[in-house]
Amino acid sequence: MADPIPAPHRSATDLFSDPLDAHPLWFKPALFLSHNFDSESYISELRTFVPFDTLRSELQSHLASLNHELIELINRDYADFVNLSTKLVDVDAAVVRMRAPLVELREKIELFRGSLEGSLVALKNGLKQRSEAASAREVLELLLDTFHVVSKVEKLIKELPSVPADWSNGDVSLMDENSMNNGPSLQSVENGTNLRETQSMLLERIASEMNRLKFYIAHAQNLPFVENMEKRIQSASLLLDASLGHCFVDGLEHRDANAIYNCLRAYAAIDNTTNAEELFRTTVVAPLIQKIIPHWPAAVASGSSGDELEDDYMQIKQCIDKDCKFLLEISFEENSGLHVFDFLANSILKEVLSAIQKGKPGAFSPGRPREFLKNYKSSLDFLVHIEGYCPSRSAVTKFRAEAVYNDFMKQWNIGVYFSLRFQEIAGALDSALLSASLVPVQNENFGQGNSRDLTLKQSVTLLNSLESCWREDVLVLSCADKFLRLSLQLLSRYSNWLSSGLAARKMGNASSNTGTEWAASAVPDDFVCIIHDLNCLAMEVSGDYLEHVLQNLSSCSADVRDLVKQSISQGGKSLNDLIPLVINTIIDTLVEKSDEDLRQLKGITATYRMTNKPLPVRHSPYVTGILRPLKAFLDGERATRYLTNETRNELLIGAATVITNHYFKLADEAVTVAKKTESSLQRLRQGAQRRAGASSDVSDHNVSNTDKVCMQLFLDIQEYGRNLSGLGVDAASISAYRSLWQCVAPPDRENTIQF
Known part of the structure; x- marks a missing residue:
């Protein structure tokens, strides 16, 4: 037995601090013993707030601690660990004894399993044969039902009159020779029942059987028995269509509501609504529409109404109400099952569209916009009128979804x-x-x-x-x-x-x-x-x-x-x-005309420089012409008649302001030039006097040319201000005028504008 490892030496410092194997708070060894512990998720969670190196060192420390603990356990129970191998005696014999019953049990299980598999195969074969027999029986029953229905349809068809004229008048006094072949019909006549109604009821019954026959054929496709009966089925279907068509037309001619109702139910049963709609169109609607809108060449050539449709639509509305309303009421009858028919679209509207295309093709031409729009609005009114026959909103929606309705609307190239x-x-x-x-x-x-x-x-x-x-x-x-x-x-x-x-x-x-x-x-x-x-x-x-x-x-x-x-x-x-732009244009034009007079201001400087004129005592002639274009414009007939007071004032103030700005610029330039010229002449004069030794006394030149120019301009702007006041403009309110006044006014009057 190995000597036990002595406990690690602990210093005095360790006695008063945390033990050496203490772990941080975030490290919990107990989590390793959890049954759903996942190392990757554990590491990924800790790495968010613990450095990887710290985590690794802590795990290594824990591993060393576990190894140390394992060694201590082995040393503590070393004797039991060594004696473990000596207690395992005669293990092979025990294994042989336990194997024999297990082998026997396995053989019995395999034998029973083979027996079960054989029974299962037999059972599956039996079920398969049963299923095949059931399928064959179903096919046989289907074929028998098909045969019976075909025979029944043929028998019922034979009961129909062979010639439509035999029953078209619906009279009870029929020819006696029909009594041999038309037993049920004759019996109905003897009972006083209307023959046409009886005939329609019989057709409805045949149609119901034909509907059953179509169902059987759809489930018995590609079978030789059905293929051999195909000719009989086609023949019965053709006879049914012909007889049903004759009965329906006869009912329409005599307006027999019961017969029509039964025929429509028959058409609905065999899913052949198109034939009913087409028969109604050709036998009832077409003759009426052709009388209103003839479409044979001679009638079209002799037509006097042109391509206008309003009168035609009025007549068509009357015909619909008189000759078609009875059928529409039957087809729209509540809970009749006849909602599958759409005589409004596929019979009436279809015939109207065809008649217009053939008889008045120019009605759809947008080349004459006025007539085109009139016809278009009349057509919309016609559509609204026939939609009025629909009993519900869903019927209107169905009517508008029909292909004929869309074709009719496409004719109008808006x-x-x-x-x-x-x-x-x-x-x-x-x-x-x-x-x-x-x-x-x-x-x-x-x-x-x-x-x-x-x-x-x-x-x-x-x-x-x-x-x-x-x-x-x-x-x-x-x-x-x-x-x-x-x-x-x-x-x-x-x-x-x-x-x-x-x-x-x-x-x-x-x-x-x-x-x-x-x-x-x-x-x-x-x-x-x-x-x-x-x-x-x-x-x-x-x-x-x-x-x-x-x-x-x-x-x-x-x-x-x-x-x-x-x-x-x-x-x-x-x-x-746009009005401010136009006002500015007017102002620019008036200012251009005023500038023609303002440009005369430049001559004032030259006049006083070239001549020895005395101080001015009255304004210059050009002043009266500055505002003349503006005044003439405002006093004109159009300005007086068409301009509002607001616009008139805007024009007046705007033009006066711009003209005054131009006036100030020219006056300021004239004064500046006069001062510069006078200064230059004064220096030249003084130089000449010094060279001649003459006295520098200039007492005879107390009033300079600049003063004369400014005095003239001062008199001019006073007159200009009076002219502005005459137009209704306060000159002192214009900043350019105040600057102009200060530029040319005498020193004692610079701050007081008065004229």
């Missing part, structure tokens, strides 16, 4: 119609805006409605074009978004025409650009008309015009109407935004 209207409306405005000059409106050529207040043809054309987009004889509600966009484009085109013309005039190249020539030749009175028209157009667009548009869109949602209102109001605002 896209081409809008393109033609676009060219017509936009082209009219574009032609008016391409004019080389502004065209005034004559009294006899005023536009309609509020366009009577407009003064220019271009503005009248814009308003008429805007109104055309929403006229009853132009607007198609399904294209309302396109007409709204066209309206906004018209406003934008007019705004761009005006703004580009004003910009080109300001740049001086108006006459060289196509579409802006009018701006080069326009005079201030013309721009007055433009301001007036812009005010009228903005008021109309944001007022009555907007209300008219919203009224046409009353069926739209509130959100849509709000968006339309915002867009059109924005268009009206864009017109108002």
Whole structure:
């Protein structure tokens, strides 16, 4: 036995501190003994807040501790550990004794297992044979049922009259020879039952059997027995279709509601609604429609109503109510099972569409927009009328989903119609805006409605074009978004025409650009008309015009109407935004004319420098001409008639301010030049006197030329201020005038503006 390992030496320091094998708080060895311990997740959790090196050293320390503990356990129980091998005696014999019963048990289990497998195979074979027998029985029963149904159908068909005329009149007094072959029918007649109704009931019964037969055939495909009966089945089906067709037509001719009802149920049973709809179309609807819209060449050539459809639709509505309503009421009868038929679409609408295509093909042509729109609206009204026969919303939805309905709507090419209207409306405005000059409106050529207040043809054309987009004889509600966009484009085109013309005039190249020539030749009175028209157009667009548009869109949602209102109001605002540009253009024109008189101010300096004139006592003649263009413009007929007080004041203040600015610049320049010139002459004079030894006394030159110039300018601006007051402008309120006053006024009057 090995000597026990002595306990590790502990120093005095260890006695009063944590034991050597103590672990940090985050290290818990007990987790290693957990049954769901996962080393990877354990390490990944600790690595978030413990360094990897620290974790590794701690694990190694724990491993050393475990090894040490294992060695201590072995040393403690060493004797038992060594004696363990000596207690295992005769192990092989014990194994042999235990193996014998186990082998015997295994043989019995294998024998029993083989017996079970044999029984299982036999059972599976029996079940398979049973299943095959059941399948064969099902097929046999199916074939027998098919044979019985075919025989029954053939027997029932034989009971039908061989000639439709035998029962078409529905009279009880039939020919005696039919009694041999038509036993049940004769018995029905003897009982007083209507033959046509009896015949339809028999056809409904046959149709029900044929429906069963189709079910059996669908489950017995590719079987020789069924293939051999195929001819009999086809023959029975053809006879049923023919007899059912004759009975249905006869019921339609005599308006026998019971017979029609039974025939429709028969058609529904064999899933052959198309034949019923086509028979009704050809026997009842087609003759009526052809009388209204003939489509043979001679009748079409001699037609006097052209391609208009409104009167034709009126007659068709009357015919439907008189000759077709009875069948529609039968097919729409509640809980009748006849909802699978759609005589409105596949019989009536289909025949109407065919008749229009053959008899009046021009009705669908958008080449004549007015007639096209009239026919289109009449057609929509016709569709609404026949939808009125539908008993429910689902029936209306089914009617609109039919292929014939979609084909009918596709005939109306609304896209081409809008393109033609676009060219017509936009082209009219574009032609008016391409004019080389502004065209005034004559009294006899005023536009309609509020366009009577407009003064220019271009503005009248814009308003008429805007109104055309929403006229009853132009607007198609399904294209309302396109007409709204066209309206906004018209406003934008007019705004761009005006703004580009004003910009080109300001740049001086108006006459060289196509579409802006009018701006080069326009005079201030013309721009007055433009301001007036812009005010009228903005008021109309944001007022009555907007209300008219919203009224046409009353069926739209509130959100849509709000968006339309915002867009059109924005268009009206864009017109108002152009008014300041026009006002500035008028001001620039008036200032140019005033500058022609202001330029005479430059002659004042030369006059007093070249001559020895005395001090001035009155203003210069040019002053009275400075404000003459502005006064003449404001007193003119158009300005007096068309300008509002607000616009008039804006023009007056703006023009007066700009003219005064120009006046100040010229006066300031004249005074500056006069002072510089006088200073130079004074230096030259003083130099000459010093060279001549003369006295420097200049008492005879107490009043300089600069003083004379300033005095003349002072007299001029006083008169100019009086002229401004005559126009209603306070000169002292203009900063440029105050600067001008201080520039030329005597020192004692610089701070007091009085004239």
